[in-house]
Amino acid sequence: MNRGNSAAAFLDAHPEYASTSALDRLRASGYRRLDAHGEVYLDYTGAGLHADTQIRAHADLLNDAVFGNPHSASPTSAGMTRLVEQARQAVLAWFNATGYTAVFTQNATAALKHVGESYPFARGGSLLLTADNHNSVNGIREFACAGGATVGYAPLTTPELRIDRERLRDLLARADPTARNLFAYPAQSNFSGVRHPLELVDEAHAAGWDVLLDAAAFVPTSRLDLSVVQPEFVAISFYKMFGYPTGVGCLLVRTAALATLRRPWFAGGTVNFATVEGRRHILAPGEAGFEDGTLNYLAIPAVEIGLRHLASIGMETISTRVRCLTEWLLSQLLELRHSNGRHMVRIYGPVTTAARGGTVTMNFYDPEGHLIDYRRVEELAGKDRISLRTGCFCNPGAGEAAEGLTEDDVAAAMRESPDMTMPRFLQFITHRDGKSAGAIRVSLGLASNFADVDRFIRFAAGLRDQTRLTVGEVTFDIESCRVIRDGS
Ligand SMILES: Cc1ncc(COP(=O)(O)O)c(C=O)c1O
Secondary structure (H helix, E strand, O other): HHHHHHHHHHHHHOHHHHHHHHHHHHHHHOOHHHHHHOEEOOOOOOOOOOOOOHHHHHHHHEEEOOOOOOOOHHHHHHHHHHHHHHHHHHHHHHHOOOOOOEEEOOEEEHHHHHHHOOOOOOOOOOEEEOOOOHHOOOOOEEHHHOOOEEEEEEOOOOOOOEEEEHHHHHHHHHOOOOOEEEEEOOEEOOOOEOOOOOHHHHHHHHOOOOEEEEEEOOOOOOOOOOOEEEEEEEEEEEHHHHHHOOOOOOEEEEHHHHOOOOOOOOOOOEEEEOOOOOOOEOOHHHHHHHHHOOOOOOOHHHHHHHHHHHHHHHHHHHHHHHHHHHHHHHHHHHHHEEEOEOOOEEEEEEOOOOEEEEEEEEEOOOOOEOOOOOHHHHHHHOOOOOOOOEEEOHHHHHHHHHHHOOOHHHHHHHHHOOOOOOOHHHHHHHHHHOOOOOEEEEOOOOOOOOHHHHHHHHHHOOOOOOOOOOOOOEEOOOOOOEEEEEEO
16 A cells, blocks of 8 residues: 555544544643654553643642641541542442442552462362463462462463363363352453453353453453443553553452452551550451552542543543554554565454454564564664564463463473573574564554554564565574674
8 A cells, every 4th residue: 555545544444533533632732742752652551651631630739738648637648548538439430340449559460469369269279360361460370379279271262362262161160169269361461452251250250250350451441340240359550541650550359359358467557456465466447458558649649630531531432543543553464565475464363353452462574484583673663763562571371372382392491491581482482493482562542643553554564575684683692681683
């Protein structure tokens, strides 16, 4: 396609994009720094971006009053407590979370860790994960093993990288429904963008499982309504939803499930009573029992400001925009071919927008079908001020499934280097059999526009007929994990 006409072709293909024009106006005002600096930001799954109005509203709030550490009786403390509790109510209302408790945490990882360390894993019980999970969910298996529970993984189908529903059904049916069983999966993959079905929550419940839904990558572009789907536990990070504040996440827990968690320790702020002489403590009820020490209290009011920002745009508008742009991105990448007719790009996961979000993961290949090193692609993109992400994105299982990596591959790599690191593993796998365990991820969000996507497609088209060597081979020192010579 003549790229000069691409904007018109895009609008022709996606007339509904016009309904999201409020986001173009917002981009020109609240996100003007993007274009002022010529930045093409394509890592919304890594972090959302804030609008300048969010920062101003937060600064005004902090500068107009005096705030002390919350949860005591002084006026400055009481004012802060009021704002923290107001933010908590705003979060519960946003997710329509009647019957849930909102525990503020540092991030989604801390929310997931709360569940891991407090869930009553025991012999006879189970933890079931999906191969598509962030490492902050995979890590829960250590708590489950320590408690004596069995740990299983539901596999993915290829090439779509969706949960294998039949295998999942089998695995769910194997649990002893009288024991405590936890099924943990992501509502949206941070690797492939696949949206795993929310109906799995009911399916797991029916088979006697509690459910931990990792919603970190889902909620920035989709509405999660907890009156419709009711997992016991939901983990989120707010900076992924609206960019600011960082350092605040949330665990939403069904209040009945909260009572079954067993905290392995206590801390300042989490107890109603603790004695040294008596060696006893009584945990505070509700969220207080899980909010260790002093909350990030000055940042928490910015969560309510962020939610108001999303509400002012409308989640439907954000979803529509991201879907149109993702559809275009996928279709244009699939069209890219070298002069010899070979495809230039391999996309991991679904190539349509059905049940998938705005995260697109790929690798580039040269005209002979050789993999182009993703680190080199990242470097070249950086020179064009395109920010994307490469590697395995803390989600090793999805990449392993996509490339068909086996336990034997991993064992061979571990034999080669017992103190294995992820970059070293990726290098080993590529050198040994031309597979890639790493990839390039582009993700879209509320401030994305057509120009961002078009810039990336032009960049990708620039790799046409480049060979692995002409594009500049990256030489990687397997011992130091460093790029030691850039062949460009
Ligand atoms: C699906 C998913 N879960 C969990 C996390 C962890 O989030 P955080 O690093 O904010 O704790 C991420 C971060 O990328 C994610 O994408």
